[in-house]
Amino acid sequence: MMASAATDPANAPAEAAPRTGEGTLRLLLVDDHPLFREALASAIALAFPGAELHEADGIRGACEILDRNLGIDLTLLDLTMQGVAGFDGLVTIRTRFPRVPILIVSGLEEPRIMHEAVRHGAAGFVPKAVDKATLTRAISEVLNGALFMPPDRAAPPAPARPSKKPPLAERVARLTPQQMRVLTMIRQGKLNKQIAHELQVGDSTVKAHVSEILRKLEVISRTQIVIETAYLDFDQTGGGF
Missing domain, CATH: 3.40.50.2300 (Response regulator)
Structure with a gap:
């Protein structure tokens, strides 16, 4: 560098x-x-x-x-x-x-x-x-x-299939308060160890929260979490921790 x-x-x-x-x-x-x-x-x-x-x-x-x-x-x-x-x-x-x-x-x-x-x-x-x-x-x-x-x-990609997922706000509402805190930190680009340190919990607890967030948001990766929630107003969803 x-x-x-x-x-x-x-x-x-x-x-x-x-x-x-x-x-x-x-x-x-x-x-x-x-x-x-x-x-x-x-x-x-x-x-x-x-x-x-x-x-x-x-x-x-x-x-x-x-x-x-x-x-x-x-x-x-x-x-x-x-x-x-x-x-x-x-x-x-x-x-x-x-x-x-x-x-x-x-x-x-x-x-x-x-x-x-x-x-x-x-x-x-x-x-x-x-x-x-x-x-x-x-x-x-x-x-x-x-x-x-x-x-x-620059040929346009094939059209995406219509999503059958519930609205994003509805999926986010499934999260517990602690999972919302973890989600906020994921959006900030923090790693599991950093999240564990800030929440004063173990790495395994953070991993469990991340797995539940993936399941409840119906996504398959942290990258998708960030993309799907990029324009979500967390003040309206109770995620402004």
Whole structure:
């Protein structure tokens, strides 16, 4: 994990991507392959002279950087890193730092995965195999508030089957007060050990609560818990602990 200033205006392309707003552009690169981070940093330095680049080799390091409140404008995140399952890394950062847009830069190129990433909160998706011009355009569009998907890989996903689940508020109402406290902490990105420490209970008790939350909300993972409850008003459901 390190920070470096990208400075080489002489090598910038004639039409470098625009930067909205004032001040230095600050980007966070999250990938566990140092060589790819180096290549990505070089490409960004050419497109955005003067940009301030921060690097992390995992989700924990990324959260530490974002916790410092450095004014990160955009996070570029790989999905397939050691210790990260599925979209868990994306959901963790999105939940803890909802105001920082996330552009996925991944070797996974299936349209289904791209659309799932967007559904999990990504602001765009760029395959690692794209050229520098496409990467520059993706960063520029996301910084300007647009959603970026590669035109040649952005086929819409198959329609989802209608859900037979009860309304979310009804499912949440099934939870006990203690389970609501655990749910609130899961939404904050806390691990079982952290939850156990705050509630002063054992790890096994927290695991039991999480299992019951999964069952009562009719979901299969912590990631789904966060996604399904992302827009729920806990003040209206009695979950504002």
